[in-house]
Amino acid sequence: MTSVALSGALNTKRRAASNGDAVLGLLLVAPIVIAMAALVFFPLVETVWDSLHRVNPMQPGTPFIGVANYVNMLSDADLGRAWINTFIYVVIAVIVETVVGILCASLINQVRVGRQWLLAAVVLPWALPGVVNAVIWMWIYQPGAGLLNGILMLFGLPFDNHVWFNDRVGAIIAVSVVHIWRMMPLTIVIVLAAMQGIPDHLYEAARIDGASRRQMFFSITLPLVRSAIAVAMTNATVSAFNLFDEAWVLTSTSADTRPVLIQIYLETFQNLHFSYGMALSLVVTVVSLLVSLIFVLRVYNTTRYD
């Protein structure tokens, strides 16, 4: 009897404690819930809802227009151009950041002395504000006094007053270089961390079997860092879809180089097509996530057989 009573008392005590715990837990997460609900979830729902209406501060009322905003996108020539530009940026950025990033990571992996400092130097461009990076490169690309033309002329090349933003190809490459300069460090850090996690004895065994460095890179290193590469490619994709600062500072609103995000900004805050801008931002979000998903799935499928 006493033991039953005792355990009953203990139970109620425990229940009281866990009730108190639950209240405390909810109190501790309350700031998160309030902040996220007010500043992310509620606005997100509103974005979805408003994208189905005509919201324009210049026109009265917000009538329901169904998917008209989404249908209009299909016949929007400026938008089509912006999409093509964005895809070009994504392809250039993801390929260069991945290939060169892997090479840089394996290079840093070979360095024994001062690796920490080398890594700090490599990460630095990523840590700087995007617009400041863009301004730095604007100065480097400057036709009359810029560093790039100056160096090319030191080599005797005819780049006196060469304007890098005159043609579309040049401008897109110039913007991509700035974006790559900022985002490649992330790829390097992610891939390098995976490389450092590969056990040494794998390389020892391969060396005893007489494998060359190139063979070891392709048959040990690369397969073992595949999932890290997928993560890095996902990051690279999402950040290239989100390209804004670099293009905005370097080429302003030029239609030749304008990525989708600048198109959204112009539609929304210049043309005041609020709901069209919202529909667009949802589409960009979904597309960038789908493209990233492709990398993840492909990599998981190919690694499964190793």
Add this chain to the structure above:
Amino acid sequence: MQPPSLIYRLTVWIGVALLLLWSLGPIYWTLVSALTPSTDFSNRPIHLFPQQLTLTHLERLAGINIDRIGGVQVWAQFRAALFNSIVTSLAATVLCVAIAALGGYAFTRIDFPGRRVLFIATVATMAIPGYAVLIPLYRLMIGLHWVDTYVGITLIYVSAFLPLALWLMRSVFEALPISLEEAAQLDGAGRLYILFRIVLPLVGPGLTAAAILTFLGSWGQYLVPLIFSPTLTKPLTVLIPEFSTKNYIDYGLITAAGSVAIVIPALVVIFLNRYLISGLLAGSTK
């Protein structure tokens, strides 16, 4: 083990030199340009090392030799922008890390209704880019009269970086052995005592990593303050591109202001590199 061949070592060193040149070259050039007289800018052949140094550009920023652009004093604008950048980034960092630390602890250690759903919902918003909520946020901030205020912009930064900080803090708490807390609980210590006196002092590195990521993220924002901090609370990132107008681009001023905007993140990277890397890795393996 055979020693690496000379050619191999040479290749590595050349590669490292190129990598350093690529990463630091543009930064070096900015710092040098900030100290070069404007009249020397278009000297050809170009001098990769400055021929003569000047403090003119920095003095104009600091307001020592007062200069005017378009009737507005540059130094007053610059000082306000620097102050705004520091205030908003620091406020967002402190608030974000504090909220994430408390919430992260609750999400890992305390059982309460809705725990899983709330955590997943919060972390999933990392996949949603900020511009998808920008317009409703703008209307919300106008309704609250929070456009161009410290409160408004700080709260937006907090909501933007909270998911990442929370994700990081939870992984830090999860790595902590629970036996310590259980022992304290047996001794009759309350939850809050355990959290503040035992757990938080142990997760300093995790807090530092979350703080660095939030600070660097807030410091580098452009599109958000362009919309939400247009005048009174305008940060450096919005001010610096304004130095280039259609007719005249003052590169001396731009590189000098850019150098200031570079120095603070650079110090963070140099002195807190280890925490930054661990934070980046925790944040990227979503």
